[in-house]
Amino acid sequence: MTKTPDTKPPLAPIQPRMGPEGTEQAKARNMRNIVLGLSLVGFVILIFVVTLVKLGGNIANRPF
Amino acid sequence: MTDLSAPLSASEIPAESPETAGREQMARWQDFLALMKPRVMSLVVFTALTGLVCAGGKINPIIAAVAVFCIAVGAGASGALNMWYDADIDAQMRRTRGRPVPAGRVQPADALTLGMVMSLFSVMLMGMATNWLAAGLLAFTILFYAVIYTVWLKRSTPQNIVIGGLAGALPPVIGWAAVSGTTPINAWLLCAIIFMWTPPHFWALSLYTSEDYAKAGVPMMPVAKGAKSTRLQILVYSLLLVPVCLMPVVTGLGGVAYLAVSGLGGAVFLLLAVRLFLSRAGDAADPRMDAGLYDVRAAAKDARNLFAFSILYLFLMFAALLAEHMFGIKPFAALSFLQGFNR
Numbered sequence: 001m002t003k004t005p006d007t008k009p010p011l012a013p014i015q016p017r018m019g020p021e022g023t024e025q026a027k028a029r030n031m032r033n034i035v036l037g038l039s040l041v042g043f044v045i046l047i048f049v050v051t052l053v054k055l056g057g058n059i060a061n062r063p064f
Numbered sequence: 065m066t067d068l069s070a071p072l073s074a075s076e077i078p079a080e081s082p083e084t085a086g087r088e089q090m091a092r093w094q095d096f097l098a099l100m101k102p103r104v105m106s107l108v109v110f111t112a113l114t115g116l117v118c119a120g121g122k123i124n125p126i127i128a129a130v131a132v133f134c135i136a137v138g139a140g141a142s143g144a145l146n147m148w149y150d151a152d153i154d155a156q157m158r159r160t161r162g163r164p165v166p167a168g169r170v171q172p173a174d175a176l177t178l179g180m181v182m183s184l185f186s187v188m189l190m191g192m193a194t195n196w197l198a199a200g201l202l203a204f205t206i207l208f209y210a211v212i213y214t215v216w217l218k219r220s221t222p223q224n225i226v227i228g229g230l231a232g233a234l235p236p237v238i239g240w241a242a243v244s245g246t247t248p249i250n251a252w253l254l255c256a257i258i259f260m261w262t263p264p265h266f267w268a269l270s271l272y273t274s275e276d277y278a279k280a281g282v283p284m285m286p287v288a289k290g291a292k293s294t295r296l297q298i299l300v301y302s303l304l305l306v307p308v309c310l311m312p313v314v315t316g317l318g319g320v321a322y323l324a325v326s327g328l329g330g331a332v333f334l335l336l337a338v339r340l341f342l343s344r345a346g347d348a349a350d351p352r353m354d355a356g357l358y359d360v361r362a363a364a365k366d367a368r369n370l371f372a373f374s375i376l377y378l379f380l381m382f383a384a385l386l387a388e389h390m391f392g393i394k395p396f397a398a399l400s401f402l403q404g405f406n407r
Contacts, residue, residue: 028090035093043185046130050193053126 100140115236119243131242144179145210222288229262271346291346302337306330
């Protein structure tokens with residue numbers, strides 16, 4: 001009996017997912033996402049603060 | 065919120081190099097910031113703050129800060145919409161071809177989206193935080209700059225920056241309305257000062273950058289009517305500007321410091337305008353000279369001087385008003401019988 005030859009192709013060497021250009025683009029995208037995220041958080045805080053200021057002391061005096 | 069053609073900023077310097085030419089570049093967050101024309105925004109913030117302080121009403125400091133922030137964001141939104149629509153002519157002009165959209169760093173649709181979202185955000189927040197008169201004026205200003213000036217006037221008439229200048233003149237009125245909910249004569253006087261200041265300021269600059277506008281087919285005054293006519297119109301507008309700048313003293317809005325600044329500054333402004341009128345600034349340049357965009361040719365020195373001084377003049381007048389109202393300096397007593405224009 002002869003052993004069947006292994007037909008699996010040899011593994012290709014692992015390539016880095018991105019070259020120098022891709023890394024640069026990914027970095028730019030990450031920074032954009034961080035700034036966008038911070039802007040959204042800032043927006044929520046701003047609306048919250050404006051609401052508090054506009055309500056002022058009235059919230060304590062509201063009728064129950 | 066006019067594009068007062070400030071000189072090139074770092075973000076506007078053409079980024080194209082042999083390595084980057086021909087391929088799309090990745091937008092950085094700074095590119096989106098550049099879409100909002102931060103330096104135009106700073107002028108808008110300063111004039112709006114002056115209007116807000118001069119109104120003299122009672123306002124929560126946080127709400128005041130939010131109002132100024134909304135005006136700044138509205139100005140940024142106008143800038144983004146302007147850069148989206150004008151990408152074709154921006155690409156042809158040295159001064160603007162490095163902007164994010166013509167340079168290919170930001171997609172036009174992204175610039176449009178940013179402008180629309182920020183317009184809605186600024187107007188809605190202004191209405192919620194202050195009042196709907198201020199919000200309505202802010203919406204009108206954005207619409208006027210993005211549609212009336214950018215889409216219509218800029219490409220169709222040499223009077224583009226005269227009429228379009230209203231958008232840049234309105235921020236102090238918005239600031240005033242945010243505090244008081246009204247727009248009295250004094251608020252409109254601040255608007256009138258910026259409105260009358262814009263033509264001599266802008267045309268002085270365009271006298272030495274007209275080749276750029278001619279190349280892009282934008283009918284700026286020196287391109288459409290020639291340098292001589294532009295110099296005359298600068299002089300006429302300067303003669304009208306100085307009395308308008310003195311009016312706040314009459315109405316009680318400005319005090320002694322303001323009188324000194326607007327009077328002395330106005331005299332210098334007129335002197336520079338007369339010198340520019342008598343010069344050959346903007347006349348056909350010597351073709352042998354390959355001057356840079358902002359390199360000043362001998363004959364254009366007078367135009368450069370007026371342009372530079374006009375910025376200082378406006379800044380000093382508004383700074384004087386701001387200081388007088390913040391530190392409670394009393395209006396000019398001799399004309400106190402004429403006061404009462406704050407209501």
